[in-house]
Amino acid sequence: MRFVIITGLSGAGKSHTIRAFEDWGYFCVDNLPPKLIPTFAELCSRSDNNIEKVALGVDSRGGVFFDDFANVIADMHDRKFKFEVLFLEASDNVLITRYKESRRKHPLATDSRISVALKLEREKLTKIREKADHIIDTSNLSVKDLKAELSKIYLSDMEASGLLVNVLSFGFKYGIPLDADLVFDVRFLPNPFYDEELRGKTGNDKEVQDYVLKYRQSKEFIDKLMDMLEFLLPYYTEEGKSQLVIAIGCTGGQHRSVTIANIIHDKLQENRHWAVIDHRDVKKSLGGHQP
Incomplete structure (x- = not known):
């Protein structure tokens, strides 16, 4: 079973990434509290489930739950779970522009500017980024380009076109x-x-x-x-x-x-x-x- 945890900076393209994984036949769950990941992984690994490909989206929308993420990743490594961490990031300028265009609020910008929220989020994600198997900077990528980059990593040669x-x-x-x-x-x-x-x-x-x-x-x-x-x-x-x-x-x-x-x-x-x-x-x- 291929088990992928998708995380990274808010606004870096996680939603588009999850949609790509859905197109490729992955069983996808978005915004799962990190503490539940080991239990979910164990359920998916049972032979009677017939689940071969799983993708989980985890980001700072989880609030206080998100603070446990680094410990959960370390625990899963200790328990010998087979999984990959995909980390999405982009420059602050690009992220701020995306938030302004979408008119959405950054999950950590409760009473502060987006730039302050981004700095806090980068600090929270430092350990996760260090443990990531794959890092993709989406600053200069269109949705189509992002899907192409993902296909190089997660699709076989025959599936590589994504079509x-x-x-x-x-x-x-x-x-x-x-x-x-x-x-x-x-x-x-x-x-x-x-x-x-x-x-x-x-x-x-x-x-x-x-x-x-x-x-x-x-x-x-x-x-x-x-x-x-x-x-x-x-x-x-x-x-x-x-x-x-x-x-x-x-x-x-x-x-x-x-x-x-x-x-x-x-x-x-x-x-x-x-x-x-x-x-x-x-x-x-x-x-x-x-x-």
Whole structure:
């Protein structure tokens, strides 16, 4: 299990960081009192929980609880917990500007100026910063740049773009997926449904795949679609998109769409993209009627 504690100066980007971790499938909890961290870590580490990635946000909003943070970190090291501390910081000028633009109050600025609160917060966080595994200065980083820096540390090579590509096969007679970003219609391809030996099989079976792929237009479509996706994906990533759903449909979602979706998924993975596959309607159409 990867267990990350996210902390640092207020206004340095913790909320954006937690949202990035959520996009990457982490179980996230924000503003947990430090004294509860060891108990929470122990609960998450139990094998029956099936939690593989956890991110906790801890900052000075915890008030008096926050003063225990350094002792909690030391105690977790003593108890041999496996965890990482990510520390976010920025220059005072940048932080003051961010607070003025957001019109929010610094959690430690009860009756003082932001500059005084920042100085106090830096003092409180000195020991934590010294023990941090990773320190990121967000002074000159946009939200997109911050996510890119985080991905270098917390994502595998295949996930490094931060863009999860969902390849989805479906049947038009069951409706177009509502969450689809790109929809492609492969009903122009010859239909294996009309071959009685293939009717009860799916695009996951080699016989159906061989049937669909023996046609020139099938191979040309795959080549042209991959060429377009390789053009588009870097731009989706650059714009900060975290998930893309590519829906490929045929009449019933059993033969042609499943075959093409499988191939597109495999090619994306071969090209080091973070891709997953789902066949929404393959079981619905087995034995069914197609017009």
